[in-house]
Amino acid sequence: MILSPQNQLLERSMDLFANGEWLFVNPSDAYFLDELKSKSIDVMHQFFDIFSESVRVVPSISYDSRDIADKGFISEQKVGSHTHYFAPFLTTQNQYTDVMIYLPKAKSHFQMLLRMAAGTLKENGRIHVVGENKGGIKSAAKLMQHLGPTQKIDSARHCSLLTTQLSGEHLAFNPDDWTETLTYEVEDTSWPVVSIPGVFSHGELDAGTKLLLEKHTSNLTGKVMDFACGAGVIGSYLMTRYPHLKLALLDVSALAIYTSAMTLKANNLNAQLIAANGLHGVETKVNHIVTNPPFHTGIKTDYTITKRFIEDARRLLHSNGSLQMVANRFLPYPGLLSEHFSKVLTTAQTTQFSLYHTSF
Missing domain, CATH: 3.40.50.150 (Vaccinia Virus protein VP39)
Incomplete structure (x- = not known):
């Protein structure tokens, strides 16, 4: 320790x-x-990783996005004289x-x-x-x-x-004062996205995510996971474009879980939301995973999260499944992907990002 x-x-x-x-x-x-x-x-x-490690009994938590959008959420665990909230x-x-x-x-x-x-x-x-x-x-x-x-x-x-x-008294915190709704547009699709400080790419459409949405392989079927969902940009876009899909959105951040629920509600959509540390403790099998994964821990570049994610993604994908992932070009992901998937293609590139498509 x-x-x-x-x-x-x-x-x-x-x-x-x-x-x-x-x-x-x-x-x-x-x-x-x-x-x-x-x-x-x-x-x-x-952040769910420290929460789950602190309470030592919760590998992941699954929510219905409608419940969070209507009521919010606080997951509570007692450990001795301490009360831990994931919120x-x-x-x-x-x-x-x-x-x-x-x-x-x-x-x-x-x-x-x-x-x-x-x-x-x-x-x-x-x-x-x-x-x-x-x-x-x-x-x-x-x-x-x-x-x-x-x-x-x-x-x-x-x-x-x-x-x-502290000087003076202060009113209770109101999340609405910090929440903003923006309209994003990719090709012929426009849709609202709800964001709050602390969520990835707050207040703007990330360039890597935009590349993924523009160039993703569209033959998606069954259940799709938006890993590291942030404000739910990828998941809400896919559900808007392909209403037949069933989505699961996963993130380590409670703020991401909350804003994803609000984004889905703004688009009259509903999905499963999962709080987890990477894919640890997640057993749900899916047909496809679509992601713009993190490569930072705090202020440091850290590949550990994505390395572990690639290993776990293979475990969760059905045999005919696929992983589509966008990442900075300087990151060594083609080699890492090839260790676990027989087919690894670079399907799109910009000067900054690469989009990879893998299958078995």
């Missing part, structure tokens, strides 16, 4: 957690909170004295988390933010100052810990 650099820094400040009612938001690993197991703590996870956001008010936010990579995502945290705090509550120096923690203080006096509490392991003493 190795703590993340952020949690190694927090380990130096254990006295900070001695008092108060605490909410942790997006912890960077599943281990630090074990050191606070005697204290009652709430933990909100927007896109919390809308509770005046519940905590302290909120610890682990700094996300996107500025807009951080601003949204600050607003959410402020809404959950009691009067004169505190917001704490921990993050890596190279991840933008030095500029985070400027974004916190409008909430109240902000100071650096500690710095070590190339990380910093900031604290803001």
Whole structure:
């Protein structure tokens, strides 16, 4: 067990957690909170990998998109004195004295988390933010100052810990204030997409995804999985173009699950939504997988997710199935795909992206 650099820094400040009612938001690993197991703590996870590792009993969760669009969702698990929530956001008010936010990579995502945290705090509550120096923690203080006096509490392991003493009261977080609906157009199809900060390619149609939608092989049948679905761009497009398909949209992000449900509702569509860490714990067989997979973990380029995905994709695909994947051209995916699929074709390319089509 190795703590993340952020949690190694927090380990130096254990006295900070001695008092108060605490909410942790997006912890960077599943281990630090074990050191606070005697204290009652709430933990909100927007990322399923750390949530599932923290609760140790949930390999994946399946939802109906209509339920999420109508009611939202919070998946809750108790572990000793800690309550873990897998959720896109919390809308509770005046519940905590302290909120610890682990700094996300996107500025807009951080601003949204600050607003959410402020809404959950009691009067004169505190917001704490921990993050890596190279991840933008030095500029985070400027974004916190409008909430109240902000100071650096500690710095070590190339990380910093900031604290803001809240000034005034704040209303409960309203996700509608942060949600936007855009109309995307690919060839002769236009459709609405709902997005929120923290979701992949927030507010714009990613160029790689656009290439996939323009050049994908259209002879799709049966059940199709949109892996790493983000805001549901690929899945909603395919269902709009090919109403006979049955879609499953999967992502590690609660924000992606939420916005995919809202995108499907905006298009009068319904699909299965799956929260999972890659394809771990997913047993649903499919005819086709269509994806623009991630190659980043935090701020680092990381092929591990996609390597494992390619291996698991073969396991889930029917014998006559196919995988269509778009990726940056510099990534070494043709060789990786050839290790698991007998046929690997590059069906389209731009100066930046390649579209691969594989089959058995």
